Amino acid sequence: MGIRVGIDLGTTFSAIAKIDTVSGKPEIIKNSFGSAVTPSVLCFQEDGTILFGEDAKNMQAAGDTNTIAFFKRSMGKEQFSIDFFGNSYSATDLSAIFLEKLKEEAESQIHEPIDAAVITVPAYFSHKEREATIEAGRKAGMEVIATINEPTAAAFAYGLKRTGTEQKILIYDLGGGTFDATIAQISDKEICVLGSDGDHELGGKDWDDCLARYLATQFFETYGQDLTEDPEIAASLLVTAESVKKQLSAKTRVTVPLAYKGVRGAIEITEETFESISEFLMGTTKDVTNRLLGSLEMTWNDIDGVILVGGSTRMPMVRKYVETMSGKKTLGGVNVDEAVALGAAIRANITEKGEALLNIGGKKGKEQELNTGLSIQGAKAVMDVTAHSLGMISESEDREHYINKIIIPKNTRIPAQNTVPFAFRTRAAGNELEIYVLQGEFEEPMENTVIHKYVVKDIEKVDGGRSIIEVTYAYSANGIIEVSAVQKETGNVLPIQIEPVPEDMSWVQHSPKENMENGDVQPAKILLAVDLSGSMYGDPIEKAMEAMENFMDQMETNGAMVGIIAFADWTELVLEPTDDYRLVHEKIQELPRIDVGGGNNAEPFTLAYDTLRASEIYESQYMVVLTDGQWYNTTVAIQEAKKCHAAGIEVMALGFGHADYNFLKEVASIEEFAEMTDLKGLSGSFSKIAQVIGEGTGNLKIR
Numbered sequence: 176m177g178i179r180v181g182i183d184l185g186t187t188f189s190a191i192a193k194i195d196t197v198s199g200k201p202e203i204i205k206n207s208f209g210s211a212v213t214p215s216v217l218c219f220q221e222d223g224t225i226l227f228g229e230d231a232k233n234m235q236a237a238g239d240t241n242t243i244a245f246f247k248r249s250m251g252k253e254q255f256s257i258d259f260f261g262n263s264y265s266a267t268d269l270s271a272i273f274l275e276k277l278k279e280e281a282e283s284q285i286h287e288p289i290d291a292a293v294i295t296v297p298a299y300f301s302h303k304e305r306e307a308t309i310e311a312g313r314k315a316g317m318e319v320i321a322t323i324n325e326p327t328a329a330a331f332a333y334g335l336k337r338t339g340t341e342q343k344i345l346i347y348d349l350g351g352g353t354f355d356a357t358i359a360q361i362s363d364k365e366i367c368v369l370g371s372d373g374d375h376e377l378g379g380k381d382w383d384d385c386l387a388r389y390l391a392t393q394f395f396e397t398y399g400q401d402l403t404e405d406p407e408i409a410a411s412l413l414v415t416a417e418s419v420k421k422q423l424s425a426k427t428r429v430t431v432p433l434a435y436k437g438v439r440g441a442i443e444i445t446e447e448t449f450e451s452i453s454e455f456l457m458g459t460t461k462d463v464t465n466r467l468l469g470s471l472e473m474t475w476n477d478i479d480g481v482i483l484v485g486g487s488t489r490m491p492m493v494r495k496y497v498e499t500m501s502g503k504k505t506l507g508g509v510n511v512d513e514a515v516a517l518g519a520a521i522r523a524n525i526t527e528k529g530e531a532l533l534n535i536g537g538k539k540g541k542e543q544e545l546n547t548g549l550s551i552q553g554a555k556a557v558m559d560v561t562a563h564s565l566g567m568i569s570e571s572e573d574r575e576h577y578i579n580k581i582i583i584p585k586n587t588r589i590p591a592q593n594t595v596p597f598a599f600r601t602r603a604a605g606n607e608l609e610i611y612v613l614q615g616e617f618e619e620p621m622e623n624t625v626i627h628k629y630v631v632k633d634i635e636k637v638d639g640g641r642s643i644i645e646v647t648y649a650y651s652a653n654g655i656i657e658v659s660a661v662q663k664e665t666g667n668v669l670p671i672q673i674e675p676v677p678e679d680m681s682w683v684q685h686s687p688k689e690n691m692e693n694g695d696v697q698p699a700k701i702l703l704a705v706d707l708s709g710s711m712y713g714d715p716i717e718k719a720m721e722a723m724e725n726f727m728d729q730m731e732t733n734g735a736m737v738g739i740i741a742f743a744d745w746t747e748l749v750l751e752p753t754d755d756y757r758l759v760h761e762k763i764q765e766l767p768r769i770d771v772g773g774g775n776n777a778e779p780f781t782l783a784y785d786t787l788r789a790s791e792i793y794e795s796q797y798m799v800v801l802t803d804g805q806w807y808n809t810t811v812a813i814q815e816a817k818k819c820h821a822a823g824i825e826v827m828a829l830g831f832g833h834a835d836y837n838f839l840k841e842v843a844s845i846e847e848f849a850e851m852t853d854l855k856g857l858s859g860s861f862s863k864i865a866q867v868i869g870e871g872t873g874n875l876k877i878r
């Protein structure tokens with residue numbers, strides 16, 4: 176049986192670590208060059224061999240074009256592919272090859288097989304990037320126990336010493352291209368991540384740019400030549416700048432020889448100058464950290480210490496700046512390049528609750544039986560949070576645009592789960608619901624990443640047409656997202672199909688209303704059926720008209736089509752459903768002058784059925800019946816109402832005065848759609864109906 180390791184799969188360098196079974200301490204497995212870190216580089220050769228690490232980096236430096244680095248940046252990107260000698264590789268393939276080599280080399284160093292690993296990922300990594308990392312680990316022949324966030328892994332490594340107290344620690348992670356700030360509460364028993372925030376376009380690269388700009392300006396001012404006008408020279412200036420930057424981490428002054436168009440010169444830069452020209456970048460890390468503190472309702476006073484992680488924290492200015500901004504000493508004792516792998520090794524050998532999975536100091540270190548309470552140093556339970564919000568594309572309330580409706584907010588403790596109900600109008604067949612899962616905080620859907628398209632199938636047609644689909648998002652401790660759906664009325668767990676996210680998502684740029692007009696979603700059709708028997712005359716009809724006018728105001732934002740039926744002794748279609756709202760208002764005002772007799776002999780359902788059915792099939796059809804008395808022939812009315820229900824016409828019955836509540840419940844599609852009110856409450860009741868109709872037609876994109 177093999178051992179479990181921790182792997183820091185880095186953009187530029189990677190590291191692998193295990194637990195020493197005698198001391199219980201995590202330790203780096205050095206590579207064959209005796210180095211703790213291995214360059215994340217591969218070199219493909221014509222004879223089929225693949226070099227990695229130092230060897231590949233040397234080939235790259237020698238100008239071999241069959242080398243590849245920085246593949247971590249393309250993890251999870253479907254469009255990324257690169258060819259070497261007739262074979263094409265995705266970023267996952269490249270990571271898998273690299274991980275397999277890293278594993279094999281480590282195995283030959285420690286003379287033990289490696290079975291499983293915890294692989295670290297940046298906190299900002301999306302769902303797809305995490306899945307791609309797990310896939311790469313599996314392809315490399317390892318069980319991937321979990322992926323954990325790099326700052327969390329670092330917190331493990333720094334939490335080796337048992338302090339007996341609970342501390343809130345800021346993990347300040349400044350790498351080559353990204354910055355992440357994480358706040359974790361660390362006790363002897365657990366690491367509880369409270370939240371993280373970051374700027375993923377800020378890192379060592381920006382300091383290089385800043386330094387290159389300075390060198391170019393100085394060279395121009397002193398020697399009159401512009402190094403930036405030639406792209407090749409500008410590119411090599413960036414390489415020089417990175418090297419100067421690293422030198423400035425070790426000494427206070429560097430002289431940089433530069434030459435262009437036959438002009439040779441030297442520019443001197445001091446640590447002090449470097450600090451002052453790049454101070455604004457440090458300021459950005461402060462803004463991000465303050466934003467994180469603010470979102471957690473904390474101040475600097477709540478922070479007990481700061482851990483520095485990432486290659487760029489080797490710049491002396493970072494330590495100085497962080498100590499000044501926090502008023503705290505940064506915690507030391509762990510090598511910034513090794514911390515993440517060491518932490519991952521601890522996590523790989525404990526359960527989620529922090530119990531050791533390894534015998535320490537036993538007769539045979541290889542024993543793997545679950546053995547709780549033993550001393551892997553730094554073993555703790557870990558509780559992490561979601562790095563991004565998870566949402567779905569839905570319609571804004573006014574249906575003017577699509578929005579990102581957040582289901583699981585950023586920085587929610589994981590595992591996390593949330594269920595939201597969505598109204599869905601069912602038809603006789605072909606009921607499917609499309610869910611576009613978004614990752615990100617922006618309200619505008621396409622500013623986030625669309626990580627999946629799910630299609631919920633087999634939604635059954637329900638009486639009344641309107642069904643509630645309960646959609647659940649679950650985020651596992653491993654960073655994996657699962658979506659499930661249940662139809663409330665039937666209790667059925669609905670089958671869900673994952674489909675590729677379409678390349679053309681331009682429909683999101685249109686308003687839901689426009690898409691509706693393009694035939695995507697049809698507007699609701701509503702018939703208002705008003706009882707005009709004698710008892711309605713005077714105050715009741717005035718109040719009913721007022722309530723209908725208010726109702727119309729709400730309906731207009733929905734793009735619904737509204738028609739009117741009058742009934743008493745006979746029925747009349749006062750207005751075919753229309754979205755000419757001016758006409759609807761006019762007809763409402765004409766109601767008192769319409770003659771349909773004075774008694775209660777008629778019922779409006781037959782006419783409603785014929786009116787709505789005569790037209791093409793609409794997504795949602797509603798009938799709102801308003802009455803103040805008892806009808807003569809209730810049997811026929813109920814029978815005709817049921818015909819409407821079966822045809823998917825949603826019937827809502829609103830009564831007042833002498834209306835019979837039990838009768839209203841019979842004619843309404845569902846009991847909740849029957850309501851008794853009084854003249855004062857009419858407007859409120861209509862308003863509620865408008866809301867129900869709004870929900871039934873909106874919210875989720877339904878095709």
Ligand code: AMP
Nearest residue numbers: 350351379380421424485486487489490
């Ligand atoms: P990481 O992504 O954590 O490996 O960090 C890589 C970044 O750290 C790159 O921008 C490097 O230029 C930077 N870096 C590495 N070593 C040093 C150093 N000694 N001084 C300043 N920056 C460094």
